[in-house]
Amino acid sequence: MPVTVLVAFDGSPLSARALAYAIETFPDASITSMYVINPLDSVIDVEAGGLPVAEDWHENAKEVATEIHTTATDLAADRNTELVTVTEVGKPARAILEYADDHDIDQIVMGSHGRSGIDRALLGSVAETVTRRARIPVTIVS
Secondary structure (H helix, E strand, O other): OOOEEEEEOOOOHHHHHHHHHHHHHOOOOEEEEEEEEOHHHHHHHHHOOOOOOHHHHHHHHHHHHHHHHHHHHHHHHHOOOOOEEEEEEOOHHHHHHHHHHHOOOOEEEEEOOOOOHHHHHHHOOHHHHHHHHOOOOEEEEO
16 A cells, blocks of 8 residues: 555646545555646736736745645545645646655556646646656546
8 A cells, every 4th residue: 555645636626536536545645735836827827818917927826826735635624634735836747756756655646637628738638647657656537
């Protein structure tokens, strides 16, 4: 059984299912919920008019991360589980893989996708990249 489990959590319904799966499947493991701030997403938001000022992208992204961590922590608390939350900045797949390697993670759990539509097509599949490149088992929840 894995001792440490990393759950990629972006607040999407599939990431919530992935977190629930990790808690139920690995009840004795230390579970870390990870959110990745992707600077590319912030550039797209600024260009699309989603953010008021380009210079505020990082502060806005940190606020979003805090909200997402609160959601993950609440979901875990509903299942009587304590959760470690971390935020990384970078390309999501790379950040997930590097964190797993650097912190001796035994298992990665993630949703099959956190995006839909054109964003997913433009940015590629994080789940696919993590699955192909991980040195440890990866469970994809759909």
